[in-house]
Amino acid sequence: MTMTTMISLQRRLALIAAATAALALTGCATSGSSQEALPPIVFVHGNGDTAALWQTTAWRFESNGWPRERLHAIDVPYPLNRDDDGKAQPGRTSAAEHMAYLKAEVDKVRQATGASKVVLIGNSRGGNAIRNYIQNGGGDQTVSHAILGGTPNHGVWAIPGFREGNEFAGTGPFLKGLNAPKNAAGDEVTGPVRWLTVRSDGNDKFAQPDGLWIGQKGTATNVTAAGPELKGATNVVLPRIDHRETSYSQAAFAAAYQFITGKAPAAAVIANEARVALSGKVTGLGVDPLDAKTGNFSNNLPLPGAQLEVYATDPATGARSGNALLRTTVAADGQWGPLVVPTGAPLEFAITAPGYATTHIYRSGFPRSSTIVHLRAERIADADKTAASVVSMTRPRGYLDPERDQMLFDGVPPVGVPAGAGAASAKIKPEGAAQRSVAAQFNGERVVGQTWPAASGHLVFLEFTY
Structure with missing residues (x-):
């Protein structure tokens, strides 16, 4: 086994098959993937994380022909959310500050590449910023596809009266505003952007019915494994993946690649470079x-x-x-x-x-x-x-x-x-x-x-x- 094939082949193929099968049922991917047509991708990391987490994902896109100069991972200076989004907290960002930083980075990428629209791919809290930007920051005009891995779209918890000022509270004003119906069908996503969510079938620590991982063991969170799904999006379930693997795994990459291009990636492993x-x-x-x-x-x-x-x-x-x-x-x-x-x-x-x-x-x-x-x-x-x-x-x-x-x-x-x-x-x-x-x-x-x-x-x- 080479160093680029670090998870078991059987497990990886099963996950990729699940992603491919789910996406094959959808009709919302774009077709064609000539290098000239490949849009810039902006990656948005999660709470407390860094741009470095997208390293292997970028390698997988490159190994399937994506130009390196059209892959950009942002690095939020203060990546942690506030305990209460409406109250200033040193060393942390509000949802609005997070969105503003993303907006500025998207503008830089569009200017550098000359592209009118970009693809946004976010993990966890990064998906909050993506949704906020598209709904409230003009991103509906600058984003073609939005891909959210493990984003707690309906909260890490949804307990009335419990920490509702927090960005991750399903009953709080931030997520309630994002989830408000956008049309008569009750869609939770903003058009004309095409949306994909990727979630686990039950192994995501931040989509759990019990409050163990938020220090509230034995308390019902009122959130299920389906919490990251959004009405109006293409919602893909990958078995046994964890919270970060919803974005950074080979299977999550395969789902994202097919959603953007309309076909499965040709290369299943990361290709070595001579230099x-x-x-x-x-x-x-x-x-x-x-x-x-x-x-x-x-x-x-x-x-x-x-x-x-x-x-x-x-x-x-x-x-x-x-x-x-x-x-x-x-x-x-x-x-x-x-x-x-x-x-x-x-x-x-x-x-x-x-x-x-x-x-x-x-x-x-x-x-x-x-x-x-x-x-x-x-x-x-x-x-x-x-x-x-x-x-x-x-x-x-x-x-x-x-x-x-x-x-x-x-x-x-x-x-x-x-x-x-x-x-x-x-x-x-x-x-x-x-x-x-x-x-x-x-x-x-x-x-x-x-x-x-x-x-x-x-x-x-x-x-x-x-």
């Missing part, structure tokens, strides 16, 4: 005095002055192979690169910055170039400062489900990962002062790194790509 050039942004963490657990929150602001080193690593041991491929000081805009790396060679990214741990991020080999290899420096939690080493395995583009996925972390199944695709990471604290190899495996993808001493201010992340 791989990487670049991206180094970011840090905000400080949230209201967060008693960590005091940190995610943002996508640059971390100027951070030091970044990149190494090729031994696939078997995770040890560095030779001298650094790159040593650089991050500029004011946070950008780094481009760096040409061997195709498919695993890498270690090491970030050092004042106030942060030296953050070691190990990745599988890159089959293709990318400009959104975004890297975040992390801080050591107080509870981990006495550990010999702290290693996390993370899956940014999906969750970990022990009932669904085959996983190993340092040779054993990861401990503390709940069933139901509710966690995207797991952590261990290997004992012993000696540096050694540590590996993480997820459905065929294997990432190998090295332990580093937490007492000296080091953190290790084994990051899955698929």
Whole structure:
């Protein structure tokens, strides 16, 4: 199995078949996909996330002939929603601010490409911004297709009187306004845009009848697995996918591609490039005095002055192979690169910055170039400062489900990962002062790194790509 085929073939083919079968019943896709006719696509990430999550999706579009310059992933500076949308909250965006940022990015893409309309593809909260822009920001004139993966269109909860000022409240003013009937048929979508929603059949943590994942276990949310569907849209259900896989999986890509072009993608796997050039942004963490657990929150602001080193690593041991491929000081805009790396060679990214741990991020080999290899420096939690080493395995583009996925972390199944695709990471604290190899495996993808001493201010992340 190659590095570009990281989930089991049987599961992937089943998901793609489900997406293709569902879309074959619809008549709302456009036909023709000559390169000249391929519209620009703007990708909109979810709550607390980054543009980097669209990396594999962009590779899949490229592998099926989409020009790289017509694929644009936005990176919202403050990606978290407010607790109450109507009340200012430092480091967070209101729904209106989120929509305004998207509108400005769409205008940039249209100007750069000369296209009159774009395709918008959003995950989770990104779909809220897309809907708001199309309905209230003029997007009905600039968008041809809107594709929403796992967007909680009818709320993460719909409990009268419970946090109704929140953007994710199904009974709150924001979603009630978006869901108001648009015509005599009661459609919830704004024309003439063509709409697709992609949802799970029950494995999306934010479309659950019980409030477990919002800290309200045993309380009915009044939301079902069908919550992301919209009346008037093409609604596709993919079995067993999780919240992020509604956008970032191979099956979600296949559904989106067919909806836009009217045919299934020709290439089922990501094609290798002979020359791989990487670049991206180094970011840090905000400080949230209201967060008693960590005091940190995610943002996508640059971390100027951070030091970044990149190494090729031994696939078997995770040890560095030779001298650094790159040593650089991050500029004011946070950008780094481009760096040409061997195709498919695993890498270690090491970030050092004042106030942060030296953050070691190990990745599988890159089959293709990318400009959104975004890297975040992390801080050591107080509870981990006495550990010999702290290693996390993370899956940014999906969750970990022990009932669904085959996983190993340092040779054993990861401990503390709940069933139901509710966690995207797991952590261990290997004992012993000696540096050694540590590996993480997820459905065929294997990432190998090295332990580093937490007492000296080091953190290790084994990051899955698929």
